[in-house]
Amino acid sequence: MHREDFPMLKQDIVYFDNGATSLKPQVMIDAMVDYYSNHTANIHRGDYDAAIKTDALYDEAREVVKNFLHAESSREIVFTSGMTDGMNRIVFGFMKYQLKPGDEVLISKAEHASCAIPWYVLQEELGIVVRSVPLDSEHQLTIQNLESMISPKTKVISLSHITNVIGDVRDVEKIGEIAEKNHIYFVVDAAQSVSHVPVDVLKMKASFLVFSGHKMLGPTGVGVLYGKMDLLSKMRPLCYGGGMNEFFESTGEYKIREVPTCFEAGTPPIAEVIGLSRVIQYIESIGVENIHKHEVELKKYLVSELLKIPNIVLYNKSSESGILAFNIRGVFSQDTAVYLNHYHIYIRAGNHCSKMLKDDLNIKNTCRVSMHLYNTKEDVDKLVLALKNSEDIFKIIL
C-alpha cells in the first residue's frame, strides 16, 4: 500500500526491518524541510511571523497526538526523545517516588531492554522486586499467567503492547481492567504497536504509555510519553533548564511550569515534532486498522510459504502482527542477514534488544522480518525465493 509515498522505495530494496525503524513518507520529509527552509524559529519565544507559525504547528502537534491516542487532554502528552527516554522518565521521575521497598513490578522476558533495565536499576536503588510473568509455549503472555503473578505487593504492570520479536498483541484492554481493579499502575510500551494497531489510552486504562516517532513512519529523535493528568502532576522532571521554569532568582528560588511544559526543558526537537504530527495525520488518512489487516494477511502468506521450506525454523507463527522470527537451520542469523542483503532484502539479525527472551526461545539470535504498510506480496515472494535457494549461502557471503 502507498509505496509511491516513500522515497526510499524508489531503490530496488525489500525493507523488512520496520521493527528497528520504519521508512519515511515524503509528506513527513516535506514538513520538516519546510520548517528548516521557510519558518525556522524557536518555540514560545518569538513575536515574528516564522515563530508564530512554528508555535502554532508545535502546539497543534500535541493536539494531533492527543486525538490519535484518544487521550482526554493534550496536557497529557509530553514530547520526549523516544520510547527509551519516556520509560526512564516514568521509572526515575515517577515510580522512584511512589514505590517502596518490596513493591513488585511485573514485566515479561519478551520485553525490550528499555522496558526491563530501568526497572532493574530501580530494583537495585530502591529494593523493589521485578518479576517476570511466564510466557506460554508460543512465547506469548496470557491473562491467566499474568493474573497468577498478581499479589497485594504488585504495584506496577509494565508490558509492551506488541513485543518486538514474538509480535504478540497483548490484550491491553483486559490487562488495564485487571490493573485498575487491583489499584496497579499500568505502563504500556507502544513502540511496536502505534501505527500498526489502534492505540486508545482510555480503553486500555493506561497509567502511562510511551512510543518513538521513528518506528511509526516518523522522524528519529522524537517520541511521546502519555500519562494520566493526576499522575503527570506527581511526576518529577529529570531535566531542568530553559522553557520549563516560571522564574528563578539569584537567591536560589525557582518555580517550574505546569504539566507538560515542565517536562520539556531546553529547545525541543521542533522539526521532529512537526514531522511526527504530519505523519500521524498521514497514518490516520490511511487508517490504522487497514494497516494491521494488511500486515497480518502478509504475515500469514509469508508463514504459509516458509512452511514449505524444510530447513526454515519459525518461532512465532501464530502472533497476529507483521513480525516473524526465523532461522535457516544450522546458519547463524547474521550470516542469513548478510546473505539476504545480497538480494537487497533488509531484515534484522540478532537478539533485537530482547536479551531475556533467549531463556524461552532456547536460542539467542534470530532473523526478524517486521512489516509495515508498504510491504507487498512481491516482497514476500522475493524473500521466500532467496531462502529457498539458500543452500549456496556461503558461496555468496564469503
Place this chain on the structure above:
Amino acid sequence: MERSLRQAIIVDHYQNPYHKGLVDDDRGEYIKNNTNSVSCIDNVDIMYKIKDGVILDIYFDGEACAISTSATSIMIHTLIGKTVKEARSYLKNYEAMIEERPYDKELLGELNAYEEIYLQPNRKKCALLPFESLKKVLDEIEEN
C-alpha cells in the same frame, strides 16, 4: 588466495571448528575471555593456557557467524605451541591485513582466507573478534 580456496577454508573451519567446547579448569590454568562486543551479536568464550611465555592450549565456545567462528578456529590451530612473542607477530600482521596495511603474507598461512574481508567493512569486526580477545589476554599477562 583464490576465492574458492578462501571459501573452502572458512566453511571447513566453521563446520568443523578446531578445539570447540570449553574445558574444565579445576586447577585454574586457563584465562577465560568473552568476546561479546557492543556492535556485534557474536558471543564467544575463549580459554587460553599460557605458561612461561608459551601458548600451550586454547579452546572456545559460543554463538557466532561463519567468519568469527572460522577465524577463531584458525587462530587457535595456528597459535597452539607458539610463543607469546610469535603470537604478537601474528596479531600485528593479521590486523594489518584486515586494515589493508602492508603485512607478512607468508606468516599468516590459512589466516589469509580473510585477505579480502575489507571488501565487506561490516564483517571486519567479525574477522578481528578472536584476535581482539587474544590481544586483551596478552596485554593482561604483560601488565601482571
